[in-house]
Amino acid sequence: MAVSVILKTLNEEARIGAAIESVLAALDGIGGEVIVADGGSRDRTLAVATSYPIQVVQLEPTIRPSCGIGPQLGFQYSREPFICLMDGDMLLDPGFLPEALAYLSTHPRAAGVTGHVEEMNDTSLEYVRRGRRVSPENRIGTIDRMNGGGLYRREAVEQAGYLSDRNLHGYEEFDLGLRLRAQGWTLHRLDRRFVRHFGHAINAYALLLRRWKSGYLRGIGEVLRAALGKPQWPRLVEExxxxxxxxxxxxxxxxxxxxxxxxxxxxxxxxxxxxxxxxxxxxxxxxxxxxxxxxxxxxxxxxxxxxxxxxxIQARKAPGAWIESRVVNEGS
Missing domain, CATH: 1.10.287 (Helix Hairpins)
Known part of the structure; x- marks a missing residue:
């Protein structure tokens, strides 16, 4: 029942230490590994991460980061039968993994299970608006995607082809959910906390501009392109x-x-x-x-x-192809 916990990072020096410590504490008694998958941080993220006995990998400088490439980068280095995906500015709830593993053990067709993402940033209009609406971030029971991350079954991910489409700048969780459900798997959200999330504490309009420049806002167009001509297309359009x-x-x-x-x-x-x-x-x-x-x-x-x-109209690369990267820290 060991778990590979993948932490996606990009310039998270202020939060990554606490995130790693929360994961190491949560894995105590469970076993597994921690992988920091870095998208090319220019701050002290790597210096902080490599001070812990964990594996740290980073994209080669010629590879541009995206929301979809980070999870797949960590996945290609992972080994355990369960994959927990989260961001480097999150704190893992200490009781989540045992409850999530128990759920997957008793529900063999469940590909993944998550919980609530508690937003700690109450100043940005983006996060206030997200917390108010009924959305994939806060529904419980059977869900179509696991926004914010959660615990996945490796067997299901491998059957779906890959963890995350490297071409996507957004909607990568929905794309994965589509592919998993097309194979007959289900996803579930427990009515309990998964992580606390310390999102960008900047003006919402500045965040919108940042997401435009980074390509994040192109995600919905990219996921439409990814599904074009494939069996999941009708479900995507409907959902x-x-x-x-x-x-x-x-x-x-x-x-x-x-x-x-x-x-x-x-x-x-x-x-x-x-x-x-x-x-x-x-x-x-x-x-x-x-x-x-x-x-x-x-x-x-x-x-x-x-x-x-x-x-x-964005050009695509093979989503399951090996991502050029380097191992910064081997871990223990």
Whole structure:
């Protein structure tokens, strides 16, 4: 029942030490290994990580990091029959692994089990909004993906081909869930804490810009491209409510652009456009019970909608191919 715990990192010097210590404590009495899979940190992340008796691996400088490449990097070095995936800015709950292992033992067709990701950052609008909505981050019971990580069965992952698609800058957990469920496996969330997450304590709009630059927002387009022509395509289209939302956003933007050309008065058209913007922000503000959250939600829609086609046309590499990397620390 030993576990390989994979910690994904990129410039996490402030948190990685505590994350490693939480994992080592959780593995006491269970057994296994800890693998820090680093995406090319430029701070002291590696210096801190290598001070512990764990394995540390890092992407070669020529390989660009992504959300999908980190988990697969750790997976290709892992050995144990169970894989626990988490970020380098998370603290693993000490009681999670025993309960998760017990669940997998009694549910042989369960590919993975997770718990709640407790967001410790209550200042960013992004994390406040995430905590308020009913989403894959907080449903319990049978789920379609394990956002934030969790405990996976190696047998199931190998049957699905690979842990994480290296080409994806987002939605990598959903892609894995699709592939696992296509093979007849299930995923489950326990009604207990998995980790505490210390997310980016920066302005939500700055975080949105960072995610645009890093390619994170292209994830939904990339996962659509990855599934194109494959058996999971119909299920993906059916299960991603974001697709309907982006469709509405595209229609809204097209209507705003068209109005000045179809109405006799450009002034009236622009007034209607402004009224549409104010009305949509107002509706979202009422739903979120906050003007700032409502405005942020609409701005985030526009960023995501613009990024989707860019992700869809992105070139792909073989997702299961060996990732060029180096071993920084062998561990014990």
């Amino acid at each position: 991603l409510p974001e697709l309907k939302l982006w469709g509405v956003v595209y229609f809204w933007l097209a209507a705003m652009v068209a109005l000045p050309f179809v109405l006799p008065s450009p002034v009236i058209a622009l007034a209607i456009d402004l009224a549409l913007i104010v009305g949509i922000v107002g509706v979202m503000s009422l739903r979120q019970k906050s003007l700032s959250l409502g405005l942020y939600a609409v701005v985030a829609w526009l960023f995501h909608a613009a990024a989707l086609p860019l992700g869809f």
